[in-house]
Amino acid sequence: MTLPVAAVVGLLEAAEQDTDVAELLAGLDHADAERIASGIRRLRATSDRLRRRGQELAALFSSARELAELRDVDELLARLVERAHDLVGTDVTYLSEFDVGSRELRVRTTLGTVAPSFPGLRVPPGMGLASQVVESRRPCWTARYDAMTQAPHDDRIDETVAAEGLVSLLGVPLLAGDEVIGVLFAANRVEHAFSPEEISLLSAFADHAAVVLQTARLLARANTAADETRRAYGELARHVEAMERASEVHGDLTTLVLQGGDATEVAGALGRALRCRVALLDTDHLDGGVREAVEQSRRSGRCVPAGEGAFVVAVVAGPTLLGALLLEQGAVEFGPVEFRTAERAAQITALLSLKQDALIEAEQRVRGDLLADLLSADADRRAGAATRARARGIRLDGPRSVVVVAVPADLRHQAARALRRTGDLVGEHADHIVVLTPAEDPAAAARAVHTAVARSLAAPVLAVGAAAEDDLREPVEQATACVRILPALGVSDAAATTDEYLPYTALFGPGEARVSAFVRRVLGPVLDWDAEHAGTLLPTLASYLDNRMSPVATARALHVHKNTVLQRLDRAAELLGEGWQDPDRLFRLTVAVRLTRLAERP
CATH class of the missing domain: 3.30.70.270 (Reverse transcriptase/Diguanylate cyclase domain)
Structure with missing residues (x-):
């Protein structure tokens, strides 16, 4: 059989364009026409397969380029699922991530879903087609999910699959070495038997998705490790700086102790080292919240907050509170080292205060002895004390x-x-x-x-x-x-x-014995009467004189009847004699009563 060149070209164009070749083969023997038609069909199938394979490779190469430019993991996974969805041609495509700890699968990326319960769906260990893919580490599929028997069903998963209307499902594992990190699914809402080409294509995309997930995990771990390293380095640098400040203030405080410095100089050295304001408070200037904070520091021995960025540490010596150091945070953020430095400074302050107090006590004991000698009845001691006073600049x-x-x-x-x-x-x-x-x-x-x-x-x-x-x-x-x-x-x-x-x-003052004699001469009979009786005459007489010699006012002051006051005054007149209310006698009587009443008070 010989065909003209024009006929051969026409057959090839018809095969490429997928048009009917019956007219071109009309003049040929039936057997020859059938062989040519079969060859054209094979040519068309091969061409379709090569074209499809080219599209698949282009999609895979494109995803590979995007993988090399990885920035947003979720966005890249979404693109991979989108391309798999377009090439495989299923109704729904989604990717589930596997949690090694809980052994659960969680739907992470979806395309084509309509049920709100599908995104984020969690698949318990050992349940459903997804778990079968994880356990077998190979692709698994079913043409009818409701009739699937190779994997156990879960009510919640079945409800979600039914709500989405899925019938046939294909799942391929995402592998990183021997570890399963997820499953890529393609699903249809009609019964469908998945071909080897579809399984192979989805597996290729699953390999890319596995690289993305694994890379994301490694990057996350690397970033976390880098962040931890930076934090650790920053903390180490801050700690070294704090230790240098602590060493500096320790040296300054040691110098102050050796050179006989005082508490004020300790506060200055601490402020310079910690780059903050430090005030030395005495016990007379602790009020409100500061006093409460100082008491807390006194009990704990620690530096404690005092409000509005301030801290206090009590200066104590045994049970005695000597004062406090008030720190207002400045350029340096306070931490354990700074607090410990302040606590040590408070101890040095207490030591210097005790030393200073001891010197003052010793000096004041000498000065106290000097004052005692100046008040001595011995003239020689007084003269010697005067000499010592001049020697001390007093x-x-x-x-x-x-x-x-x-x-x-x-x-x-x-x-x-x-x-x-x-x-x-x-x-x-x-x-x-x-x-x-x-x-x-x-x-x-x-x-x-x-x-x-x-x-x-x-x-x-x-x-x-x-x-x-x-x-x-x-x-x-x-x-x-x-x-x-x-x-x-x-x-x-x-x-x-x-x-x-x-x-x-x-x-x-001196000569007080004469006062007793005077009182006795003026009030003797009244005092004797009170000693033998109820002791009411002197109080009545004192109240009578205090109330301008008014019987009514006196009765009111003593809470007795007026007649009682008059009876007592009559008795006093009998004892004191006539003329006791004359101006001169009344003056002396008033003085004697006042002196007696004052002497009776504690």
């Missing part, structure tokens, strides 16, 4: 004031300690504290001493000043007498002078 000539301070006995030592900080000559004498100050005004001296003691104690303070003389004994005795009489006058917390209470200090 002026005993010129205007000065002496202040006698009365506080509860258990607080006397603390009050004396507070006064010694003023630099005045301080000592204890006759159960009181005596202060010799260069102030010229006794009233101003008494107020200054009262303020200094009251700030340190939470108790009433009596401070009485007097002008100092060459012999300190007399003004001290006058001030002591005034301190003793003030509580009887209802004064328990005040600063005063002996001149303000001169009549009382004159009576209760």
Whole structure:
């Protein structure tokens, strides 16, 4: 059989264009025509397969290029699923990621789905076609999912598949070595038997998707490791810097201790090292939230927050609170090293404070002994004390004031300690504290001493000043007498002078025995009557004099009837004799009653 060239060309064009070749073969023998038609069909099938293969390879090469330019993993997976969806030609294509820990599969990327429950669907271990793909590590498929028997069903998965209307499913594993990291699915809403070409094509895309997922995991791990490394390096650098600052402040504090520095210099060194403001607070300037924070630090021994970026650490020596360091955070962020540095600085502050207090105590003991000698009745001791005072730079000539301070006995030592900080000559004498100050005004001296003691104690303070003389004994005795009489006058917390209470200090000062004799001569019969009876005459007489000699006012003050007052006054008149209300006798009687009442008070 011989065909013209034009006929052969026409057959080839018809085969390429997929047109009918019956007319071209009409003049040929039936057997020859059948062989030519069969060859043309094979040629067309081969051409279709090669064209399809070319499209598949182009899609795979395109995904490979995108993989090399990987930026967004989710976007790239979506493109891979999209191309697999277009080339395989199924209704739905989706990718599930496998969790090695829980052994669950979670739908990560979908295309063609309509049911809202499908994206994010989780497949429990061992259930459904997906688990079969994971366990076998090979492609698995079913033409009818509802009739599938090779894998166990799960009610929730079956409901989701039914809601999506899926009938036939093909799943291929995403492998990274021997590890399954996911499954790529192609599904139809009609019954369909998947061909080897479809399985091979989907497997090729699954290989690309596996590379993407594995690369994403490795990148995530690398990024996490890099972030952890950067954090660790930053923390190490900060720790090294903090240790250098701690070493610097430790050296400064050691130098301060060796050179006899004080607490203020410790605060300055700490502020320079931590690049922040540091204030040294004494116990008299702790209030509100700062006091609460200091108490917390005192109990724990740690640096604690004090609000608004500030921290405090208590300065303590045993059970005694000496003050606190207040730190206001600046350029350096505080961490464990900074807090520990502040705590060590507080310990050094306490050490220096104790050392300074010990020196002050030693000096003040000497000064206290000096004051005791100045108040001694021995003239030689006083003369020797004056010489030692001049040697210590203490002026005993010129205007000065002496202040006698009365506080509860258990607080006397603390009050004396507070006064010694003023630099005045301080000592204890006759159960009181005596202060010799260069102030010229006794009233101003008494107020200054009262303020200094009251700030340190939470108790009433009596401070009485007097002008100092060459012999300190007399003004001290006058001030002591005034301190003793003030509580009887209802004064328990005040600063005063002996001149303000001169009549009382004159009576209760030196020669006090004469006062008792005077009272006895004026009120003897009344005092004897009260001693033998109910003791009502003297109180009635005192109230009568205080209420301007009005029987009615006296009765009201004593809460008794007016007649009772009159009866008592008659009895007093009998005992005192006629003329007891004459001006001169009444004055002396008033003074005697007042002195007696004052002497009776504690």
